[in-house]
Amino acid sequence: MTGRRRWSTEEILDGAAELLRTGDAESFSVRRLAAALGTDSSSLYRHFRNKTELLRAVADRILLAAMDGHRPEGDWRQRVTALALRLREAFGEQPQLAAVWGRYASGGTGSRLVMEELLQALRAAGLPDAEVPLRYHRTVVLIASLISAEAGLGSITSEEYAQxxxxxxxxxxxxDPERFPTLAHFARDVRPLGADRRAAFEDLLAAHLDRIESRIP
Structure with missing residues (x-):
């Protein structure tokens, strides 16, 4: 009698990423993943202890891919901006996984590479060592929040966006100009939420980096 197929860790993560592309972290479960792979949950628990550990591993693969081939260039601001844009692009290709990263974080190699580069850049800015961890935390929260917010738009279809x-x-x-006079005044120039997302991303990040720069002795 032929035994049940053994799935590798990478194959399990591939299956999880595919399942998350058509759903979200809330509806995702190890049982659903096992069914999609044609196996039972117990075989997956040999690789991952629980759903959270599995989701963290999926998110870390995105970070690892984003950091692949990355070479720090320029001053500290250019390094932080380049890192943020690399992460934005990586999660832009798989928007459903951005929420996974924002919610479950990651402790894998990809996460450590991102942390190392961001901490190095902030330290190179000339911040006192005592201030670097705080500025790191606020920077990564901002980046993750912006990417997660943008991912919500990236996950809808072109027809839904057009509607x-x-x-x-x-x-x-x-x-109504009487009830909404200011809105009526600017009506032809106000843009929908999905417009110019990259420019908005860069502007908000630049404003945050301006604040960090003001803290440099």
């Missing part, structure tokens, strides 16, 4: 954009246009251009 939402049309609803936005009707709501803004059709605003």
């Amino acid at each position: 939402a954009t049309e609803q936005f246009r009707v709501a803004v251009l059709g605003a």
